[in-house]
Amino acid sequence: MRTRHFVYFFQVGSLVMLLVATALLAAIATMHFAIHGAEVQVPALKGMTVAEARSQTSGLGLDLDVDNRYYSGDVAQGHILTQSPAPGTVVRREWRVRVSESLGPQKVEVPETVGLDERVAALELRRVGLEVGVTARLPYGAAAEGTVLAQDPPAHAQGIARPSINLLVAAASDDAPDGFVMPDLAGLPVVSAQAELSRVGIQSATKFVDVPVAPIGNGDALSMPPVKPGAVIVQWPPAGARVEQSDLVKLTVAK
Numbered sequence: 001m002r003t004r005h006f007v008y009f010f011q012v013g014s015l016v017m018l019l020v021a022t023a024l025l026a027a028i029a030t031m032h033f034a035i036h037g038a039e040v041q042v043p044a045l046k047g048m049t050v051a052e053a054r055s056q057t058s059g060l061g062l063d064l065d066v067d068n069r070y071y072s073g074d075v076a077q078g079h080i081l082t083q084s085p086a087p088g089t090v091v092r093r094e095w096r097v098r099v100s101e102s103l104g105p106q107k108v109e110v111p112e113t114v115g116l117d118e119r120v121a122a123l124e125l126r127r128v129g130l131e132v133g134v135t136a137r138l139p140y141g142a143a144a145e146g147t148v149l150a151q152d153p154p155a156h157a158q159g160i161a162r163p164s165i166n167l168l169v170a171a172a173s174d175d176a177p178d179g180f181v182m183p184d185l186a187g188l189p190v191v192s193a194q195a196e197l198s199r200v201g202i203q204s205a206t207k208f209v210d211v212p213v214a215p216i217g218n219g220d221a222l223s224m225p226p227v228k229p230g231a232v233i234v235q236w237p238p239a240g241a242r243v244e245q246s247d248l249v250k251l252t253v254a255k
Helices: 002-036 049-059 118-127 192-197
Strands: 039-041 062-071 080-084 090-093 095-100 131-139 148-152 166-171 203-209 234-235 248-254
Touching: 049 062, 049 095, 118 131, 118 148, 118 166, 192 203, 192 234, 192 248
Parallel strands: 062 095, 131 166, 203 248
Antiparallel strands: 039 090, 080 095, 148 166, 234 248
């Protein structure tokens, strides 16, 4: 009799353990599906039109955000130039994928805005399809307040990356400067670059490096002009960036 009860309780216990194990496995599977079912791989979007990219990301439950536009001679206008996160990255649904759109090759000529009133300069830029980027102000008694003193990129520049022009504008002579537009110092003698920065009270640090001699061109190949010793080859911050008087500009100079 005792043996029969023991067998009975053993069978019942085994059944309960089996049911518990089954429930645990089902719960684990449900959690795995819930976690991984909400994850997707970011597709490769470069070269697609913005409409195509938006359709593909929307189908995966992702949000597409065009946050920059650049000129490009390689990617057609209206197509995706770069993306973040990179293709193949695993993210959760509703993740925001940021892309930059190509404007195609630069087709507009950068107008001359130096000497114009700030508002007139902005209208002139918009007229040709450009926009105002960073605007910095500098107390300057020799020009009326609001007059454009400098721009970057300069007038008639070719091969610019972004459709925005940074402006340095005259402020009242008793105002404190709120920043400056970093000029393009590449190719200038380091003493000239330092003098230009010192003129507005910005300090600089220089590092001299060896520059290899470019090979002589063969046949139809164009030879690269040599870099002159003492010339600036790299600058930080880059041209067009906003800088403060407290910032330290770093210059890399050819030996």
